[in-house]
Amino acid sequence: MSTKATPILEVKELGIDFGGLTAVNDLDLAIYDKEIVGLIGPNGAGKTTVFNLLTKVYKPTRGSIFFDGKDTAGKTVVDINKAGIARTFQNIRLFNNLTVLDNVRTAYHNNIRYSPVEAVFRLPGYYAKEREIEGKSRELLEIMELGQYAEVTAGNLPYGAQRRLEIARAMATEPKLLLLDEPAAGMNPQETDDLMRMIRFVRDHFEIAVLLIEHDMQLVMGICERIYVLNYGMLLAQGVPAEIQANPDVIKAYLGD
């Protein structure tokens, strides 16, 4: 993969300290167009912290993050999403009182815009834009196989469907890079298989890059083209799935001596 020109995401010597604790240190990452990359590691290795650094929930103590060729220093969570990074959460965060369809519609906030004045006075722009938002949202729901739930309140969805809805909502922001934090957590093998198919379809259809954190090795080895392994906040190994599976350091980190 490294033969490709410039990466969409490039992380250089990234690090963050919480008080005296170094959570992530000296991390180098590069993700290229239309790649599916895995980020794995034992519990507490700092994987979610990396996601929070990439999306500016945390400000890095050291190092830099380049997205789409631009330095992201000083950007906010909102800016990062506008720039083209969307994410899902390890502990599901949906808009529980809104319907499934409205959850996705909400995420078109910045890509299909009209003013509150157009909304309050129901000017023609409102109807045209709302139709566009609804059409695109329903398309995303079909892709994530949530069409049947469109009018259901998000908080009442089955667990697996909630995870898929988070992906649909993230995709509605029309990102170039999608960050998935344990998308298969709590899913049975059949659901995980379906999810893998959907992630691949989303990548091909929307031509985006995907970086995912996952403990389910069936999913990681089945879908990721490259894998980064994190341990104690540092990069332990990187490579294609077969290399990672054979790497003695990785096996040691997971299973102990």
Added chain:
Amino acid sequence: MENKKGILGYLLNNRHRSRTISYTMVAAAYILLEILLKTGNLSNLFTGLLVPATCYLVAAIGLNLNVGVSGELNLGQAGFMAVGAFSGVCVSGVLAGTVPPVLRLILAIIIGMLLTAFVGFLIGIPVLKLQGDYLAIVTLAFGQIVMNLIMNLYVAFDSTGIKFSFVESKFTLGEGGKYLINGPMGATGTERIANFTAGTILVIFALVVVYNLIYSRSGRAIMAARDNRIAAESIGINIAKTKMMAFVISAALAGAAGALYGLNYSTMVASKFDYNTSILILVYVVLGGLGNFNGTLIATVILFLLPQLLRGLQDYRMLIYAVVLILIMLITNNEFLRTKAASLRKKKA
């Protein structure tokens, strides 16, 4: 419900049902009360309550946008009503004699609303940096500050223009000059140009604004920020901006309500708009149901009229009122009745 065709189907589908019910209730109440008024079947006491009732309805609809839809507890709604009331009275006083009453009322409401929206924006800047209980306490304080400022405000008007002061100064007024606001004495000698029809139109206006906003990009952003701040930010929603929008629109509606209220009485003092009034409006909203505007309409009318209807009980009036409030809370929170009501609704749908 989804597969019904035609206009009736449109009016009763999930998205439009609640607003159809709201508009129908308001229109039906208006027609009924107008008939009673015209045929002389309404007591003087009751007739006098009509305009204030519409004022509280508008203020409560606005507050429900802030508390129910945006999820921020606001205890300063009466302060915003005060800004609208006294600016509306000033506008009407200045324009008296040159502009016909109907147009003057409209102008007073519009200017009262815009000025209150601006005050809401200024207050919103520090207040919306806070969350939860802290936000509630600060809005309560701001409501009181606004009320106290107006209690010490002197505004007079003559042929040379409008004069403001915060000290009890004796303005040297020219020919035909008069005080519009006289400090703690409040607004006096106001021409009563508010009427029930204007109040009803204002209620409909408030409902249209709020419903149209909720079913739109902005409304979804406001509800998303309420449901999950972190997720809302992650999809690119500016939390501060959406919270501010709800806060300002809520204040603006309170301002419009205040302007109408002020022009319904010949004298009015600022102490009318203390925190008790804010709490009263909040009670309407909470008992009607957060985010439920039909509930707000019903709760406001019942709870506004109740103390007046209990006048016969004299000293026991507020005691009974409190007992009724507690009973309503117990009933609406009763698990058995809630599940019954939910299953009934499901059967219907």
